[in-house]
Amino acid sequence: MKKEENIKVGISIGDLNGIGPEVVLKIFEDSRMLEFCTPIIFASIKTLSFVKKYYKLEVNLNGINDLNQALNSKVNVYNCWKENVNINFGKDDKKIGEYAIKSLEEATKALKNDQIDVLVTAPINKHNIQSDTFKFPGHTDYLNQELEGNSLMFMINDGLRVGLLTDHVPVKDVSKHITTKLIEDKINTVYNSLKQDFKINIPKIAVLGINPHTGDNGVIGTEDDKILRPALKKIKESGKLVFGPYAADSFFGSNNYKNFDAIIASYHDQGLIPFKTLSFGQGVNYTAGLNKVRTSPDHGTAYEIAGKGQADIGSFKEAIFAAIKIFNNRNEFAEISKNPLPFSKKKI
Template sequence: ALAKGEIDLLVTAPINKENIQSEEFKFPGHTEYLESKLEGKSLMILMADTLRIGLITGHIPVSKVAESITSALIKEKVAILYKTLVQDFAISKPKIAILGLNPHCGDHGVIGTEDDEMIRPTIAEIQNEGKLVYGPYAADGFFGSESYKNFDAILAMYHDQGLAPFKALSFGEGVNFTAGLNKVRTSPDHGTAYDIAGKDLANINSFKEAVFGGIQIFKTRREYKSLTENTLKITHQKEN
């Protein structure tokens, strides 16, 4: 229904990633499944109020994170994030922070070389395109000093690097938004919570935010599309 345009927005409930595995569903989560069914490349974004954290790598083992991060992947995710900030959040000139991979961004090669040899040069190349992209920043100090408040969005290198601070700051209010696709999908930022099932203890706020946040993204994207596709028509109407 979503792919056919019969509905405007998909809001998904939490799933048990182990139990849902079958011959028809062999994906680590909704994000990867939807990317296979819709148009575009996906970017997982956790959002709450003005805090937005995207993930360069998603549902993969930590042991595979470093080998998965390449200059091309960083550029791809920055491009998706930049576009979604413009078209889905109406931010005309987004300011983006990129977190480092290693502790203390490698301490000049003492704790890893990826930050200096690959991530910094990639950021410099992106900056040369005119984008306001900065980093890499050591994640602990970045969030500890509240530097995240100075940016429109943050790109984390891996799942827990982004989700741990996000949930510490916004748990119960956050929304998972699948950016980069031609359709809008959101979900609450929590899991199945079997431990409180049937006890009337569930907090509905995150699910409500997923619904209302998704509606706002859809409306903003539709307005952006209308403005950019009909520039001459709109200008002509204003002149007359």
């Protein structure tokens, strides 16, 4: 198993006009971070030298043109482009979106080739990244295509973990997307992630209802009774500790969430509003269900404060630590699975 200090953390730089570059470089101003990992930022040394100078940051950058040149105890910058980039903090710029995707694609390629161990992604602008060759609503959908597995947006912070049945889906289409197969797939992904990524041997999972008050016996929609409850019953019969559906409006306010290892929400805002209310600034977006580890902070590009030196590094730092921890947990789980402890019969 790799030691933490040798873990190569790849970082895609995200939207250069947002707070991502500021946050990334601020984190590695603290040289103690290099005791935990070897960072490789996918951008260009020219671009990040400009960011460093603009924010007056004290961080030594090591520009490389080959990933094999990455050095331990250095903040490595892999040159994905060589030309100068016109950065205008706080501006939505199509050209900047192209650089964000170039960084993401290079980092993903390195992840697939085991040239980095984990990927931490800085925020992108979902509007300016769209093109004829990149038509994804965000990181998760792209990585689901590029990596093996079945991705699930899993928001994590200490003991609070919130997964989603549907993520970037318009509210009017949510119920159309929720099928028995989807419910089974997502719950299995959360269950397996809790075991291998978080070392929870017997996970307890709560599922939130689709409609207000879980439909009130069909008065406010029939999806909970016709789709969700039968699916959960079937999953319970397989031996998994899955409970619900619970009415979402009171679930977090009553502290019921503390009784479970994970909560699965039916749609984006149902899960992310309470999650961010409880953990904003320290939460991490983890893409569970893939054969590689990817995390990101729980915030966006934050154009409104970009260039002002006000960005908080807390969530991004937690995303780095979470990626390292999950990577190690997975390796440990794989080792145990290969070499299980011998079963010893109790003598009578």
